[in-house]
Amino acid sequence: MRPIVCATRGGEVSRRTQQRAVALAKERGVELVFLCVVDPSFAGPVDKALTATLADELERLGRALLSIAQARAREQGVATRTVVLSGPVWQNVEEYVRQVDADALVIGAPRAGSTPRAFGSGDVHRLAETIQETAGVEVVVVT
Amino acid sequence: MEEFLGTQTIIVLLVVVATLVAIVGRRIRLPYTVSLVLVGLFISIQRPLDVEITPELIMVIFVPPLIFEAAFHLDFRMLRDNLAPIMVLAVPGVILTTLLVGGIVALGAGLPLGATFVFGALIAASDPVAVIALFRALGVPHRLAVAVEGESLFNDGTAIVVFQIALVAALSGVFDPLTGVFDFLRVAVGGAVIGLALGWLVAELITRIDDSLIVTTLTTLLAYGAYLAAEQLHVSGVLAVVMAGLLSGNVGLAGASPTTKIMLFNLWDYLAFLANSLVFLLIGLSVDLPDLWANLGPIVVAVVAVLVSRAVVVYGISWLANLGKGRPHIPFEWRHVLFWGGLRGAISLALALSLPQALAQRETLQSMTFGVVLFSLLAQGTTIQFLLKRLGLIDRPQHRVAREMRLGQLFAARAGLRQLERLHREGLLTDEIWTGLRDSYSRDQKLLVQEMNQLFLEYAELEREMLLQARREALQAERVAMSDALRRGLLSDHVYEELTADVDRRLEAVSMILAAVQDGQSAQEGD
Numbered sequence: 052m053r054p055i056v057c058a059t060r061g062g063e064v065s066r067r068t069q070q071r072a073v074a075l076a077k078e079r080g081v082e083l084v085f086l087c088v089v090d091p092s093f094a095g096p097v098d099k100a101l102t103a104t105l106a107d108e109l110e111r112l113g114r115a116l117l118s119i120a121q122a123r124a125r126e127q128g129v130a131t132r133t134v135v136l137s138g139p140v141w142q143n144v145e146e147y148v149r150q151v152d153a154d155a156l157v158i159g160a161p162r163a164g165s166t167p168r169a170f171g172s173g174d175v176h177r178l179a180e181t182i183q184e185t186a187g188v189e190v191v192v193v194t
Numbered sequence: 195m196e197e198f199l200g201t202q203t204i205i206v207l208l209v210v211v212a213t214l215v216a217i218v219g220r221r222i223r224l225p226y227t228v229s230l231v232l233v234g235l236f237i238s239i240q241r242p243l244d245v246e247i248t249p250e251l252i253m254v255i256f257v258p259p260l261i262f263e264a265a266f267h268l269d270f271r272m273l274r275d276n277l278a279p280i281m282v283l284a285v286p287g288v289i290l291t292t293l294l295v296g297g298i299v300a301l302g303a304g305l306p307l308g309a310t311f312v313f314g315a316l317i318a319a320s321d322p323v324a325v326i327a328l329f330r331a332l333g334v335p336h337r338l339a340v341a342v343e344g345e346s347l348f349n350d351g352t353a354i355v356v357f358q359i360a361l362v363a364a365l366s367g368v369f370d371p372l373t374g375v376f377d378f379l380r381v382a383v384g385g386a387v388i389g390l391a392l393g394w395l396v397a398e399l400i401t402r403i404d405d406s407l408i409v410t411t412l413t414t415l416l417a418y419g420a421y422l423a424a425e426q427l428h429v430s431g432v433l434a435v436v437m438a439g440l441l442s443g444n445v446g447l448a449g450a451s452p453t454t455k456i457m458l459f460n461l462w463d464y465l466a467f468l469a470n471s472l473v474f475l476l477i478g479l480s481v482d483l484p485d486l487w488a489n490l491g492p493i494v495v496a497v498v499a500v501l502v503s504r505a506v507v508v509y510g511i512s513w514l515a516n517l518g519k520g521r522p523h524i525p526f527e528w529r530h531v532l533f534w535g536g537l538r539g540a541i542s543l544a545l546a547l548s549l550p551q552a553l554a555q556r557e558t559l560q561s562m563t564f565g566v567v568l569f570s571l572l573a574q575g576t577t578i579q580f581l582l583k584r585l586g587l588i589d590r591p592q593h594r595v596a597r598e599m600r601l602g603q604l605f606a607a608r609a610g611l612r613q614l615e616r617l618h619r620e621g622l623l624t625d626e627i628w629t630g631l632r633d634s635y636s637r638d639q640k641l642l643v644q645e646m647n648q649l650f651l652e653y654a655e656l657e658r659e660m661l662l663q664a665r666r667e668a669l670q671a672e673r674v675a676m677s678d679a680l681r682r683g684l685l686s687d688h689v690y691e692e693l694t695a696d697v698d699r700r701l702e703a704v705s706m707i708l709a710a711v712q713d714g715q716s717a718q719e720g721d
Contacts, residue, residue, distance in 0.1 A: 059660035066651050094706055095271070098448060105703040108665070112707065115661050
């Protein structure tokens, strides 16, 4: 059974994104994977030890967020797994959905212009289309 | 010996008063520095102290740590992003202020033009300590705070250089524009180069010597050493301190251990607090009200001149900074804050007090300076919060306020329940009363948790912020536990240092993530 992958990071639409992914997994009767990709490069050039700690703390945050999402999904009766990866976000998401041969990818797009972000919602839609084309995976964008 | 003890007693008394003002100030909505000036004024009216405020005292003792601390804390990346507006306000802005204030005061108060240009230059140095403290407390956009603080740092240096040139011209009666420009560049660039050289040296040492005590001593030496070295070479001491602070605070700190960083920040926060407290208290104590009253006419003209020139500079020439590509450097509503937040303080007073006897209208210029400083602190300093509110710069999203409210109520409910539990345990509450009250508190808590969950459902980013804040709390508790273990002899110094360095690094990392999340520049893309 091909799993559904929900890429989440605890942002403003993450709860809706997770709910949508849970509903989809329930409907199709497949496993749900909560994926969180963290990228410590946002901090710019800092010393090596701090970069390693930053990555570690981001991963810790990611694990905590996914653990909360997993507990909520369990309440809905959906079996889930959690995966935390580190590195460039979109590259990792794309590689992961290929690797597990995902049935669908569910991601959230923050409100356009709500806050300055490295990837605005416009980019999320564009990147979603790219993943859909290159990886051949259905991509659901929750706004 | 008696004289020494007398001075020591006065210093101790001043610190006691400053501490009391700081304690009371936490409860009232008045900038700390403004409260200090008011208290100083009150003391000088009730029982004048024999305190003489000299230019050397301000410039050599208080200014280096104040400027160094501000530069040390300034994020170079933020400064670079805002460099255009800062430099426009700090260089052409200061020169224009000097000319405008000089012209208006000469016309309005009938003073000689040479003397009024000296006044124009010394009053061009802004001192936004009161405003910056308020910005931090109210959470205005960080970029605006950097613009105000950056302008102040650089315009202090520029104003002092222009002041020295204007003073020489006023005393000699001759001004050669070419020599003026040359002198300006020599003094400004010379000071900056000395600051950069010493700052680089100390930054290199900081990265090589990982000993928090030696590093803090080095930065103290740098703050005073850069100033003294530059002044000895007749170049700008203030600009030397600015550059030294910027370099050691950004390049040097990048290589320092987290424990050293925390110690440095704590030390410089404390030194700046002490210097600011004493400077503003001394300003209040030194005000001679009868003298100000006698010079009321020129003071009113000076206040109007300073406000008009500030308006011309902020609204008139700051558009120069917007010529570059990209986002507007100074949003229009920020200009109102830059205009009204251009307070005057210690540097202007020190320069006024250093005026030589030979300068015409010296006493009038000093009274005008005191008048303008007092007006800016008491009128502008006390109303800037109202302006920020009107401009919507301190409005916080309702959902954030709601989360904070629920959290506060939850804290209070838990504390109440703990107290009731203690009273019950000690037999001071009957079982029935305890059960009744406990159930009521439990219902409240349950309701609050439900409301919080509802908020998290609608605004999931609040949950992430709360996770990070909880992690920070946990790390701080870990640090306290390690200190406790060290005191009880359970840990050796070496192991303690290694463990606390790791916790400090984690605290720094969590703060970076939290800042990125709150600024919206998320650490993780997508949602």
